Amino acid sequence: MAENKKLLRALAGEVLDTPPIWMMRQAGRYLPEYRATREQAGDFLSLCYTPDLAAEVTLQPIRRYGFDAAILFADILLVPQALGADLWFVTGEGPRLSTITQQSDFDALKPVDAIHETLSPVYETVRILSCELPSETTLIGFAGAPWTVATYMIAGRGTPDQGPAHALREANTALFEALLDRITAATIEYLSAQIEAGAEVVKIFDSWAGSLKGEAFTKYAVEPCRIITRALKERHPGIPVIGFPREAGEGYVGFAKATGVDCVALDNSVAPEWAAQHVQVDGCVQGNLASSHMVTGGQALVDETRRILRAFSKGPHIFNLGHGITPDADPENVQLMIDTVRGG
Numbered sequence: 354m355a356e357n358k359k360l361l362r363a364l365a366g367e368v369l370d371t372p373p374i375w376m377m378r379q380a381g382r383y384l385p386e387y388r389a390t391r392e393q394a395g396d397f398l399s400l401c402y403t404p405d406l407a408a409e410v411t412l413q414p415i416r417r418y419g420f421d422a423a424i425l426f427a428d429i430l431l432v433p434q435a436l437g438a439d440l441w442f443v444t445g446e447g448p449r450l451s452t453i454t455q456q457s458d459f460d461a462l463k464p465v466d467a468i469h470e471t472l473s474p475v476y477e478t479v480r481i482l483s484c485e486l487p488s489e490t491t492l493i494g495f496a497g498a499p500w501t502v503a504t505y506m507i508a509g510r511g512t513p514d515q516g517p518a519h520a521l522r523e524a525n526t527a528l529f530e531a532l533l534d535r536i537t538a539a540t541i542e543y544l545s546a547q548i549e550a551g552a553e554v555v556k557i558f559d560s561w562a563g564s565l566k567g568e569a570f571t572k573y574a575v576e577p578c579r580i581i582t583r584a585l586k587e588r589h590p591g592i593p594v595i596g597f598p599r600e601a602g603e604g605y606v607g608f609a610k611a612t613g614v615d616c617v618a619l620d621n622s623v624a625p626e627w628a629a630q631h632v633q634v635d636g637c638v639q640g641n642l643a644s645s646h647m648v649t650g651g652q653a654l655v656d657e658t659r660r661i662l663r664a665f666s667k668g669p670h671i672f673n674l675g676h677g678i679t680p681d682a683d684p685e686n687v688q689l690m691i692d693t694v695r696g697g
């Protein structure tokens with residue numbers, strides 16, 4: 354492992370004096386240079402599928418802030434599109450997709466090996482980035498977890514409580530599970546191709562894991578993550594995997610052991626002192642500053658950043674937000690967070 358890649362060292366279990374830092378959605382609308390490149394691309398999906406421009410926006414926060422990791426610029430909803438779903442973004446509202454509510458909708462999806470036809474520009478973005486990134490910067494690839502991706506495919510949009518996905522899970526469990534299996538298989542191929550193109554770490558985003566409770570959490574959040582992680586590590590021995598079962602609460606406890614991920618990313622609904630005791634005991638954790646501090650800044654940002662550093666100082670830690678940075682964030686607050694992490 355490259356000695357100068359701090360993110361890989363933390364993922365391998367090393368406790369560093371200063372943890373590596375990056376930020377979810379670090380390439381995004383809070384940056385004027387992102388907005389300019391997005392305008393040049395025309396729309397969000399064109400930006401995702403134009404390798405030169407997607408690589409450019411991935412590099413922008415690295416140039417501005419010198420983060421320890423770059424995350425590939427793409428979206429978790431490219432996988433449904435590659436499986437044949439219609440996908441578009443409504444400005445100011447979010448994603449829209451064709452829905453999956455009955456067997457015939459599922460039957461119309463494409464087989465897993467067809468995904469590369471749509472997703473090959475993403476692999477090209479990864480190849481460009483692995484040439485252009487500074488040698489100390491780790492390149493993270495990613496995909497959505499099957500449950501989270503399924504919630505969008507079933508409802509055709511983001512939903513506050515994932516109601517339509519829970520309804521299908523209860524009304525037609527066989528169809529629901531067939532959909533999850535298809536997404537799981539596609540995700541293995543997609544992440545594998547990203548690794549072959551140069552991704553050094555992959556992260557699985559289960560943004561809606563928190564709405565799965567009890568046995569459903571085990572079956573539909575833990576199990577798919579375990580299957581994906583095992584398949585990737587079989588094909589690419591040593592590839593580190595970060596799992597993010599957002600808002601899992603008590604479900605974070607034992608998640609790394611149950612899935613085989615190398616690091617668990619924490620949202621900010623859990624206290625860092627609690628997470629150090631119950632989650633970091635099993636290995637590296639990532640997180641978990643509330644992204645609202647990137648809007649409000651000031652002494653509260655500094656105090657909370659120091660609290661998180663202190664809580665996680667005894668084990669391997671990657672500093673990050675608890676969720677993505679929002680468009681109304683102030684770029685200067687990002688610098689203040691980085692200075693606090695790196696400067697003490």
Ligand SMILES: Cc1c2[nH]c(c1CCC(=O)O)Cc1[nH]c(c(CCC(=O)O)c1C)Cc1[nH]c(c(CCC(=O)O)c1C)Cc1[nH]c(c(C)c1CCC(=O)O)C2
Pocket residue numbers: 376377378379380381382391397424425426427428429430446447448495497511558560677
């Ligand atoms: C649920 C989800 C999606 N996408 C993603 C998730 C999981 C993480 C999370 O919970 O946030 C993941 C994602 N989306 C994006 C990335 C790129 C890498 C990064 O910088 O972190 C990543 C890792 C770019 C994006 N994906 C999107 C944007 C904003 C698009 C724009 O420029 O208008 C970006 C930078 C659009 C998107 N994409 C998605 C939604 C719901 C939206 C609309 C909401 C919004 O507008 O902020 C689906």
